[in-house]
Amino acid sequence: MSANGRFLRACRCEPVDRVPVWIMRQAGRYLPEYRALRAKHDFLALCTTPELAAEATMQPIRRFPLDAAILFSDILIPAAAMGCPVTFAPGPQFERPICTAKDLDALHVPDPTKETGFAMEAIRILKRELGEGVPLIGFAGAPVTLATYMVEGGSSKQFDGLRRLLAEAPEVARRLLELLTRTTTDYLAAQIEAGADAVQLFDTWAGLLSPLDYETHAVPGLRRITGALRRYRVPIIYYVNGGGALLERMRTIGADVIGVDWRTPLDGARRTLGSKIAVQGNLDPCSLYAPPEEIERRVTWVLAEAGPSPGHIFNLGHGILPETPVEHVHAMIEAVHRHGRRGDTP
Amino acid sequence: MSANGRFLRACRCEPVDRVPVWIMRQAGRYLPEYRALRAKHDFLALCTTPELAAEATMQPIRRFPLDAAILFSDILIPAAAMGCPVTFAPGPQFERPICTAKDLDALHVPDPTKETGFAMEAIRILKRELGEGVPLIGFAGAPVTLATYMVEGGSSKQFDGLRRLLAEAPEVARRLLELLTRTTTDYLAAQIEAGADAVQLFDTWAGLLSPLDYETHAVPGLRRITGALRRYRVPIIYYVNGGGALLERMRTIGADVIGVDWRTPLDGARRTLGSKIAVQGNLDPCSLYAPPEEIERRVTWVLAEAGPSPGHIFNLGHGILPETPVEHVHAMIEAVHRHGRRGDTP
Numbered sequence: 001m002s003a004n005g006r007f008l009r010a011c012r013c014e015p016v017d018r019v020p021v022w023i024m025r026q027a028g029r030y031l032p033e034y035r036a037l038r039a040k041h042d043f044l045a046l047c048t049t050p051e052l053a054a055e056a057t058m059q060p061i062r063r064f065p066l067d068a069a070i071l072f073s074d075i076l077i078p079a080a081a082m083g084c085p086v087t088f089a090p091g092p093q094f095e096r097p098i099c100t101a102k103d104l105d106a107l108h109v110p111d112p113t114k115e116t117g118f119a120m121e122a123i124r125i126l127k128r129e130l131g132e133g134v135p136l137i138g139f140a141g142a143p144v145t146l147a148t149y150m151v152e153g154g155s156s157k158q159f160d161g162l163r164r165l166l167a168e169a170p171e172v173a174r175r176l177l178e179l180l181t182r183t184t185t186d187y188l189a190a191q192i193e194a195g196a197d198a199v200q201l202f203d204t205w206a207g208l209l210s211p212l213d214y215e216t217h218a219v220p221g222l223r224r225i226t227g228a229l230r231r232y233r234v235p236i237i238y239y240v241n242g243g244g245a246l247l248e249r250m251r252t253i254g255a256d257v258i259g260v261d262w263r264t265p266l267d268g269a270r271r272t273l274g275s276k277i278a279v280q281g282n283l284d285p286c287s288l289y290a291p292p293e294e295i296e297r298r299v300t301w302v303l304a305e306a307g308p309s310p311g312h313i314f315n316l317g318h319g320i321l322p323e324t325p326v327e328h329v330h331a332m333i334e335a336v337h338r339h340g341r342r343g344d345t346p
Numbered sequence: 347m348s349a350n351g352r353f354l355r356a357c358r359c360e361p362v363d364r365v366p367v368w369i370m371r372q373a374g375r376y377l378p379e380y381r382a383l384r385a386k387h388d389f390l391a392l393c394t395t396p397e398l399a400a401e402a403t404m405q406p407i408r409r410f411p412l413d414a415a416i417l418f419s420d421i422l423i424p425a426a427a428m429g430c431p432v433t434f435a436p437g438p439q440f441e442r443p444i445c446t447a448k449d450l451d452a453l454h455v456p457d458p459t460k461e462t463g464f465a466m467e468a469i470r471i472l473k474r475e476l477g478e479g480v481p482l483i484g485f486a487g488a489p490v491t492l493a494t495y496m497v498e499g500g501s502s503k504q505f506d507g508l509r510r511l512l513a514e515a516p517e518v519a520r521r522l523l524e525l526l527t528r529t530t531t532d533y534l535a536a537q538i539e540a541g542a543d544a545v546q547l548f549d550t551w552a553g554l555l556s557p558l559d560y561e562t563h564a565v566p567g568l569r570r571i572t573g574a575l576r577r578y579r580v581p582i583i584y585y586v587n588g589g590g591a592l593l594e595r596m597r598t599i600g601a602d603v604i605g606v607d608w609r610t611p612l613d614g615a616r617r618t619l620g621s622k623i624a625v626q627g628n629l630d631p632c633s634l635y636a637p638p639e640e641i642e643r644r645v646t647w648v649l650a651e652a653g654p655s656p657g658h659i660f661n662l663g664h665g666i667l668p669e670t671p672v673e674h675v676h677a678m679i680e681a682v683h684r685h686g687r688r689g690d691t692p
Contacts, residue, residue: 155503160632160667163632164632168635207609209609210630210663211611212647242553242588242609244590263592268591286512288513289513289514290513321506
């Protein structure tokens with residue numbers, strides 16, 4: 001079975017020869033070849049130059065037998081295209097954070113093929129390089145997560161700016177989320193049209209919302225995005241960090257796969273999500289600091305918690321950490337290969 | 347019914363005339379009188395001077411009809427007494443973070459009446475000032491949360507140092523947690539002997555652990571602490587931020603009250619915890635930025651989610667934010683007074 005078949009079948013909860021595996025932020029600073037690339041180009045140049053984005057995307061694919069590639073980019077790229085310029089130093093910093101209704105007037109819904117055409121071009125290059133063997137995942141930040149950054153103005157310890165705006169000026173927050181929903185829909189549709197085989201919506205900060213705020217302010221936009229993309233018939237993965245309490249609501253947003261962080265037990269997640277939604281995750285990224293035999297043990301726990309049924313994609317519960325030893329990544333992937341055969345081959 | 351009776355009865359799941367209310371970090375920067383005190387004394391001086399700690403503790407009690415006072419201090423005070431000096435600028439910064447087994451040799455289990463005697467003296471002053479009317483809550487950081495700070499060396503965005511240590515050098519982590527368990531037990535016992543009517547264990551960062559790490563590395567120490575304090579027959583409150591996925595395990599640690607953050611639905615928490623463990627929380631601190639009528643609406647949601655049975659203490663889901671308008675705190679307390687009568691008076 002090719003990685004392509006394995007990954008896409010698992011997304012649809014169909015039987016596979018073994019559990020597919022990829023790694024969030026697999027093109028990143030833990031790789032010496034990535035650090036070499038970054039020594040020559042700044043982060044934004046990598047994101048906005050098709051050949052460089054394609055090169056960064058390919059680096060982990062050349063090194064590891066991964067079952068999916070994911071476009072090298074940043075979730076804040078569409079926010080910049082909307083008229084909210086961002087720099088990285090190295091954390092994101094917005095020139096003009098969104099505070100008032102007036103700040104929204106400077107924003108527009110970008111035409112993704114024109115204003116973020118570099119991402120679509122990177123996808124076309126990658127489809128040629130990857131061929132039929134390895135699928136390519138496109139991605140975008142979900143509206144609540146993008147709004148969290150745009151209101152906060154950058155990285156933060158607490159990220160309470162959006163929740164404050166929802167309490168103080170809910171109309172401003174709603175208008176911002178509406179613009180982001182349209183932007184995200186168009187951006188993902190363009191990635192699929194350029195060739196992405198699946199898309200992942202990163203809702204990293206949605207786990208900061210109370211379940212009621214999530215239901216009111218996140219779910220409707222997410223449903224609109226998945227509804228609009230449904231006609232392309234590519235799998236939609238939806239990931240939240242720290243969203244264990246929101247699973248019941250996530251079940252209703254129309255995603256094919258729910259990615260969960262390391263704090264959310266996979267067995268409980270599968271019970272809540274049912275047999276028609278696949279799960280992705282959820283090894284603690286810190287596990288990769290352990291010695292290889294301990295990594296293997298922890299991999300088997302994750303596989304056991306996910307259970308024998310199809311519909312599990314192995315991943316970390318959050319992005320891989322920059323100081324992770326490369327040989328430990330090999331140990332993790334080998335352990336998934338060794339223990340992830342479930343006797344449920346088609 | 348006095349605040350004292352109301353609060354202590356609610357901790358034991360006994361009927362009360364109305365839901366008691368206090369606020370995490372109620373002595374803090376949102377109060378002009380606290381800012382005036384801080385203009386004259388630095389933060390550590392407030393913590394370590396009995397009269398000043400007592401004054402800070404009393405400020406919110408004079409201003410609001412709260413059902414409990416909580417000792418003004420910081421969870422890192424016992425860590426400093428162990429031999430791990432900390433400064434605040436304003437976030438905590440440890441001089442010598444814990445990295446290796448050798449770093450542990452510099453630590454000891456302090457005698458709380460000698461090495462943190464200022465806290466016990468503050469409690470004695472407060473008991474005289476508060477009289478029989480308002481109960482006084484003592485507190486400590488739980489071992490995992492203290493270890494998180496001591497390993498990280500200060501505040502951080504990710505706080506993954508302890509999880510990394512648990513993977514890389516589990517013996518060092520275990521020895522540190524053992525020292526912290528003994529320190530926390532003695533520190534809380536001394537507070538109760540000085541007069542604290544209840545104690546709260548703050549496990550702010552335990553929500554970063556996977557359920558398995560929590561079960562292995564947090565639960566045994568917590569059980570030893572509650573077991574050792576049981577003979578005093580004062581209520582033990584245990585609070586975790588972002589710990590919704592851990593509730594099943596928290597049920598077993600021997601606490602009388604579980605405090606939950608704003609992301610953990612109270613109805614689900616009560617179902618998981620059963621009728622013999624009270625719940626505390628869980629209004630989103632950002633809700634206090636909303637206008638008073640919206641605050642009232644959100645208070646009624648929290649009360650409705652907690653349900654009509656006894657055993658609910660109203661609180662925020664995390665500490666009150668420094669920019670919170672004081673009049674909004676009044677609005678919240680009035681709303682609890684207005685809507686928190688449950689027809690279950692004794």
